[in-house]
Amino acid sequence: MSAFQTHIPLPRPQPFRSRSVCRRCRAPVRSVAQNAAVSSVKPSQKPASAQSQSITPRHEDYSQWYLDVITAADLSESAPVKGCLVIKPHGYAIWELLRDKLDSAIKASGAKNAYFPLLIPQSFLSKEAEHVEGFAKECAVVTHHRLRADPDAPPGTLQPDPDAQLEENLVVRPTSETIIWYMFGRWIQSYRDLPLMLNQWANVVRWEMRTRPFLRTAEFLWQEGHTAHADAEEAHDKAREMIQVYRDIAENWLALPVVVGRKSPSERFAGAEETYTIEAMMQNGWALQAGTSHFLGQNFAKAFDVQYKAPDGTKQYVWATSWGMTTRMIGALIMTHSDDVGLVLPPNVAPIQIVLVLIFKNEKEQELVTSFAKGAADRLREVGIRIEVDDRPNMRPGAKYYEWERKGVPLRMEIGPRDAGKGAVFAAKRLGGKKWSIPVDDAFEDNAQEVLTEIHTQMLENARQRLMSRTSRPSSYEELKQSLGQGGESQGFFVVPWKCDDENEKKVKDETKATLRCYPMDEQDDVKGRTCIYSGEPATHMAIFARAY
């Protein structure tokens, strides 16, 4: 079933209800400024603490909301290097959970991990014509291997040592096709060496001019898979297989529904013959490319002269793929699931899946709830649930809730003396809805696990409803242009018949700011007999246009 063929009426994602009085402990829920947990901020010199900043509502300024959620959840911070990011522990822990799952999936697909050098000889870049076109204009160039004191400047000032200029400049890898294909040339001799399937977890640098945390940064973290095959079809199958691996991770691990499609020629990876993509829809209706897998044909094999001896004794160029997923997925998570209160994390990648908040007024109560909570937490930990016990004594429950909500913890369990007394916890989903009591009985772990699964399903369903309800099929270019021009609620994915044409694609982009996101795999049967929405000529594909990050 295509994501576009059903039109279920849209239940809007349930917003998290804010309350002026906590329904549990009856404490007044304080305003943002009052809720500050860290009071020693020196605003003149130091950045505001995560806890003391309010979050701009989405409807007011979506871009600012995104930045505010990141700050409030303490995920990352700008580095003193243009366009670079410091990924803070809470953000990095999300990446680790995504990475570990993706790593297993990649290994299960038959690829093995390896590591190739960060620095690539400048001349390698130019071996593949499109590749150099794509990457030379945005790469960091290493020209020297030593700094020395600058004799013409104040003491302590450094300059590159002219005696340490490199014979050949090096670039910091923007991607590793060139160095990997150089090595493949040394490793591949016979059909028996194929397929060769490697994956690398690495940092890469692309000198982007306009950056945004996680979504577009000069340096980012990713995995890049590179495979070599004896025949074209096998390579092409591998490229398609890996985009499905990404789709599976996006949907079943990150609760991000995606459209699987092929890129138009002008949006392909530099050096690819076919680029497959998964496109996710953010809450503002914009698209975000969430992973790509490329069929590289024989382009890199020819550039690096990688041939194998076939069983019949002839020499053949090998066929290639490459595929990658990056830290931008953290941005996709934020923009898909979070709300005006702050971050909302799907349980699979939540560094803390359940927070147990202890509520007590005196030492006797504290003792009671602490010992009860410890037992409950140990049981959950035992089955692999990631738990945090919040037993801070000098903080109101409301302030604690607020903090964990902003950090995106999917499930909160409140434990007061009455709960401890009757052997239960009081549960609240980050997604909102009625709170309820869960007995700490034999089924406690199973129940907790089930609620987490339920939350994942609910998040995926919410996002899927949005994707469906905001996917439309304008019947004319005018209609498309009008929707794209309006912004706000009218943004989304627009599925139209299209005649593949670089120039027309560029014109649409210039006229509407929307780009051709992909030719969705599940829609191509619809193209028969249709005419291109732009040129009026017979359509070659069904295409999705959208504004995109």
Add this chain to the structure above:
Amino acid sequence: MSAFQTHIPLPRPQPFRSRSVCRRCRAPVRSVAQNAAVSSVKPSQKPASAQSQSITPRHEDYSQWYLDVITAADLSESAPVKGCLVIKPHGYAIWELLRDKLDSAIKASGAKNAYFPLLIPQSFLSKEAEHVEGFAKECAVVTHHRLRADPDAPPGTLQPDPDAQLEENLVVRPTSETIIWYMFGRWIQSYRDLPLMLNQWANVVRWEMRTRPFLRTAEFLWQEGHTAHADAEEAHDKAREMIQVYRDIAENWLALPVVVGRKSPSERFAGAEETYTIEAMMQNGWALQAGTSHFLGQNFAKAFDVQYKAPDGTKQYVWATSWGMTTRMIGALIMTHSDDVGLVLPPNVAPIQIVLVLIFKNEKEQELVTSFAKGAADRLREVGIRIEVDDRPNMRPGAKYYEWERKGVPLRMEIGPRDAGKGAVFAAKRLGGKKWSIPVDDAFEDNAQEVLTEIHTQMLENARQRLMSRTSRPSSYEELKQSLGQGGESQGFFVVPWKCDDENEKKVKDETKATLRCYPMDEQDDVKGRTCIYSGEPATHMAIFARAY
């Protein structure tokens, strides 16, 4: 108990016996060239395959032996960038197993993972006087952010675009103290923000002139921990705690016995007030620094103006540590455990812990052993043992054994029709010794696990015996010099009374090529009343001198 206080007679590590006829299958064990598994090598163009190269014996040329073991086990290969390494799947898998264990230990110590930028402003380096001294002379300098076609050169030739010169040069991190302390300055305001303990898994670049795979490369992988504390003693304790974490990993995970000690001032990390080290001894008696932990005092806090408000309201500079362990540990593993046949891996970091080699002569036998082996392998996999089943039909058992021995697989299980018939496997340790039959009965998994544990213990014990037997206490500088001058069996650790003195240390190095490895923690009680072996003045420390990598 100090590693130096007992003097058990040395049982030499058991060499792995080579056989001209396989004792199991009676097949003649072929010579190296005959054993080649890949026959399609084109020697004129391509490097020799791992399988077709012989290994230089240790006694002939230890350095060449090291390189040969790496090639034969397919761990890594030189990259086309000076001093850089491609870590191949078998080598990288060892790193993953070490990394995952170390990562858990670091998290258990209270540090959290984060990620800081690769590129550091050039001016940051010079903020700490010793740090710039230590790293400016060997760092990769990024000066441009774009390449363009070179108008004066043949088409396809690139050059840095003069219009894309950076305002401030960036260096590829040689270590991250500077950028991390810049950020710490933004994050630390109050004593309540302390301790702050972060760890980063990253690549770093130090432009080394003389490189050696894993042991010294221009780029390497590591973790670097960075902590900030409110008082000196707590920071100092943390530095000591982390060196014990490294010791524990080295001994109990990698089977590498080490000496824990402090570095002399001249061997300290650039910017540290105290450097703790673990020093391992390689098979040739040379030392290898296997991990360091630094007490940085307030040096970086002062360089980056990081102060906290104490409970009494005063402002104080914070106290710091940093600590790291790198991919050079793979080199340490090789040089400690391997033999003239090839790699020997301790079970904890062996990507394949047990290989099941199937032996059959016809289809009927093949069916029998395959189905039996599958059952046995599944049971071992079930309990988390890393298994490979070698069922290649067109390869003699002897050649298979040879291949897995070179790859360092700790335990081999041979399964022929007779074994399958009686429900057992025939086991051979990579360390050598008599082969024996293990029944595939209820205790099969437990037995297999036990054998792996035994192998670890045996490897640790062998290495410990070597460390002890090759640690000596020369009574005069002449005696020390003579031992160091002889090479071969006379190399080792030399424990001597020493008066801490940079200049004398340098003189000893010039005269003997040995360096002061450390002041071993467990030996310092012995210094009382002794005189320095070099200066004749009252000794301040017991010191270990040794040749080192």
